[in-house]
Amino acid sequence: MDLSLSPELADFQEEVRTWLDEHVVGEFARHRGVGFSWDAEAWDLRLAWDRELAAGGWLCMGWPHEYGGRDATVDQQLIFQLEYARADPPFRATTQGQDLFGPTLLHSGTAEQKARFLPPITRVEELWGQGFSEPSNGSDLAGLRTRARRDGDEWVIDGQKVWTSHGGYADWMYVLCRTDPEAPRHKGISMLVVPVDQPGVDVRWIRNSLGGDDFCEVFFNEARTRADLVVGEVNGGWGVAMGALGTERGTTLLAEHLRVQHEVREIIEAAKANGRTPDAALRQDLVQAWTDARIMEWNGRRLMSAIKGGSTTDPTTQASLSKVFASRAHTRIGETAMRAQDAASELVGADYSLNRLQQVFLGTRAESIFGGTTQVQLNVLSERTLGLPREPRPS
Amino acid sequence: MDFALNAEQTTLQGVLREFLSERAGETAVRAQMAEPAGFDRQLWKRMGAEQGLQGLAVPEEYGGAGFTFVELGIVLEEMGRALTVSPFLASAVMAPQLFLALGDTEACERWLPGLASGDTVATVALAEDSGSWESGEVRLAARREGEGWVLDGHKSFVVDGAAADLVLVVARAEDGIGVFAVESSAEGLDRTPLPTMDQTRKLARLTFGGTPATRLVSTDAAAAVERMLDLTRIALAADALGGSGRVLDMSVEYAKVREQFGRPIGSFQAIKHMCANMLVELESSRSAVYYALWAAATGHEDTSVVAPMVKAHCVDAYLSAAGDNIQIHGGIGFTWEHPAHLYLKRAKSSQALLGGSDLHRRIVAERIGI
Structure with a gap:
């Protein structure tokens, strides 16, 4: 159990931090944290941000050089996500190719397929x-x-x-x-x-x-x-689709877990601005929100260690339980976000535009459904990890 | 950089699990439960002589092995798993960590080697009849008498207070909060074991009537007490982690063999999902405890926020898992003979110790500026 950085990783952290300081500027800085996995808000800006990342060589970091990656280690990818979360840039738009299809192709594709499809993903040329x-x-x-x-x-x-x-x-x-x-x-x-x-x-x-x-x-x-x-x-497509858990799945989960801390800070600020913080029950729930956000971070970091092989925990199990914990906790956080705003939480803007906390309240309902529902995850955890008997299937 | 136990730490975990299952199984636990001030002195000696557990995290210059709080946490997790009845929390966590936090090197040289070897059993007396663990609430009075100090008043909810040879008493002196060492033989000290719902963790009430005491030197005793409390909070979270792991194992083992409606109950989603949810909470608690242990071991600035946070979260999760374990076992889980209730009770006493979870979340709220 050692979370300290080696000198090499500390240098890498400095490099990432410097790059982000220099590039999260202008419109990107004015749109910090914009967008979620469940929306297409500010799409053009987010696409432009992805291309900025691509130009800096920060997308698909773990992929081989020949396909446009930088052969980054798992630790480097973890450091990048921690720094990225600190800078809170717009939410990446093109995660489908980078985090889901690309790793699948790297694992199961032919040399010709990889050469044809991976480089345009890293350059954000094909979505x-x-x-x-x-x-x-x-x-x-x-x-x-x-x-x-x-x-x-x-x-x-x-x-x-x-x-x-x-x-x-x-x-x-x-x-x-x-x-x-x-x-x-x-x-x-x-x-x-x-x-x-x-x-x-x-x-x-x-x-x-x-x-x-x-x-x-x-x-x-x-x-x-x-x-x-x-x-x-x-x-053989079923095995391909359910195949090995890529590092990217870990970094995606971690990135989503880490940005929740910004949301909780925003919820606390909203509670303060609305004079709601003396409310003892809300205080308890604000602390629960912060606790949940921190546990998401730690679960995500443990997943990265599991992927690296530096842990006895199986990465698929860790990913599954991290997802269940996070989607449930994030939904609770969304509910606390509404209470922190009190009566104003019910009012929306022109054309049904929602503030960020309202978006968290509604949007988190998707997280326990997409990528395998909570119930499917619980089935998998109970059967594969705990070894409980399968449910008899009707013949 | 690894968010996981290393090879040596994993080995320690395995050795301890075997040691405790051989030397301190359920029969041994139940034997000690009946004694309000009891603990297994033979086990305590073996823990010291064979495993060196009491001195694991005591610095080498004071007779310890000089390991970190991470290793100490591994021990606590295993003791929580086995429900070990011993003054380990009081004598190997609270008292030595208070000595170290105070920074009185003379006192450390005098007492820590005895604590590290297990020859001396020590505890910390902080709460009084009010049940508050805040040093600001301390009423017990310390006054100068001649060259020394004497104490007048009472302490309650003192962990292993009836068994301890040495009590570190938090008292109010004319210049503020101080910590005073009192030996169990001191005149005017009266100790009464308190009957507790959780019989694996012993509490006592202590009264002091002109009891002579040695004041420990410190620049800020209240801060040292708070540091000791933070480390004890993390220790209780580690104990809860061990207990949560054991109740999940019990539930899964039983759900695989108990049949109803012609099939194992573990094949029903209602039971499966209960178990899987226990796993989700268990492993999330593990992430939290391991991070907190690492923060404590490295003196990370996060420690003071994380400590009350993980205490509240992990004991609450433990209590919930211990309840689910009873539910999965059905009627047998509600009996005195079955161990399920022992875990529910240990979870509840862990929740109450040092103040409940609401209090701990209030502390977090203050520390993160809400």
């Missing part, structure tokens, strides 16, 4: 959307119905995907399709890479409960993609 959930299959993802069949040297895709974050901005999608309808459900699925700009793909925004555009539904009607654009084996 990605995920095609997993369907209207009839969310938690029970393995029952997905979108089908792909071979036609010459192409795949032809028919079906519908939903909850595709920022799908309206995506150039490409990675789509789980049923490619063998006869096989057992987990063994007939392939992950296809599909260009969005074609007549067979129709992307429509879905308005979320905050009133904003965030995710999309995507219709595939004889959409086409090249036969070689399969990630991993044909009919």
Whole structure:
């Protein structure tokens, strides 16, 4: 148990801090902390910020040089996230490619696929959307119905995907399709890479409960993609999608956990400004909010150690329980945020514009659903980590 | 940089778990529970002679092994897991940490080697009948008499107060709060064991009538007391972590074998999710405790905020897990014979000790400027 920095890491910390001081300026400084994983607020600014990060070489830091990364160690990535959170820049827009698809491709893609798709992700030139959930299959993802069949040297895709974050901005999608309808459900699925700009793909925004555009539904009607654009084996897509936990998943979780501390400080300031801090019950909940935010940080840091292999904790377990703790705690924090504002919490701006604390209250409702619901996580933790018996399935 | 125990620390954990399960299993715990001032002196000697536990975090110049608060926390976690009945918290955490925080080197040289070897059992007497652990609330009076000091008044909720050979008494002198060493043989000292709901942690009430005492030298005794309290808060969180881990293990073991409706109850989501939620809280407490131990070990500025924070959070989580464990066991979990209630009671006494969780969150609120 040692959280002190080696001289090399201290130098790296200084380098990161200096770069952020020099670049979180102007519009970026005026929009500190803007945006969440569940919205597309200030999208153009956030996209510009991502390109600023790309130019500095700070995206996909752990990837090999040849694909545009910098071969950074896990410790360096951790230091970067800690400093990044301190600077509180706008929330990154293009996490889908960098944190989800990219690591999957690094793990399971061919050399040609990596060379073609990874560098444009690190340069923020091509944006990605995920095609997993369907209207009839969310938690029970393995029952997905979108089908792909071979036609010459192409795949032809028919079906519908939903909850595709920022799908309206995506150039490409990675789509789980049923490619063998006869096989057992987990063994007939392939992950296809599909260009969005074609007549067979129709992307429509879905308005979320905050009133904003965030995710999309995507219709595939004889959409086409090249036969070689399969990630991993044909009919091996389930394993690819559920594959190894990338370092990026750890850094993404940690980054989201760390920025909650800014929210809690804002909640405390709001409570002070509204004269609410003498309220003993609210004081208790403000401290609980701060406690939760700190535990999120420590859980996230432990996850990074687990990924590095410096811990007896299994990283998949740690990621899963960190997510359950954080989504539950963040929801509590959202409720405290509303109470800190008192009656004014009910008033919204023109065009249903919400202040940041109102956004936390509503938006956190998504966190216990996306990326695997809390209930699915609890099933996985109880069966895989605790070894409890599986629920008998109806035959 | 690692947010995890290193290889040596993991080994220590394994050695202790084996030592305590062999030497201080449930039968031993229950034997000591019945004695209001009792603890297993043979176990205490073995802890010192075989494992060197009492002196683990005492500096080498005072006869200790010079390890850090992280190693001490590992011991506390294992003792919490085993519900060990011993004056370890009082004599290996509270008293030595108060000596060290005061910085009276003469007193450290005189008493710490005995504490480190386990030959002397010591404790700290702070709270009085009011139950407050704030040194500002101390009423017990210290006055000069000749060359020395004498104490008049009472102390209560003194951890292992009836068993201790040496009591560090927080008292009010004419110039403010001071800490006074009183040996158990001192005249005018009367000690009464208090019957407690949690029989694994002994408390006593002490009365002082013109009792001679040695004042420990310090530039700021109140600050030293607060430092000792912060470290004790972290220690209680580590004890809670151990207990939480044990009740989860008990729940999971039972849920795998107990069958109802023709299947193990652990295959029902209602039970599965209870267990998984206990795991989420357990591991989150572990993150908090390990961070706090590291902060304490390195003297990090965070310690004073983190200490009351993790105390409140981890004992609350422990209490909740101990309750869930009873629920998962059903009727058998409500019996005297089954150990489930021992954990519920230890969790509750940990919550009450040093002041409840509401108080600890109030302390955090002040320290983070709310």
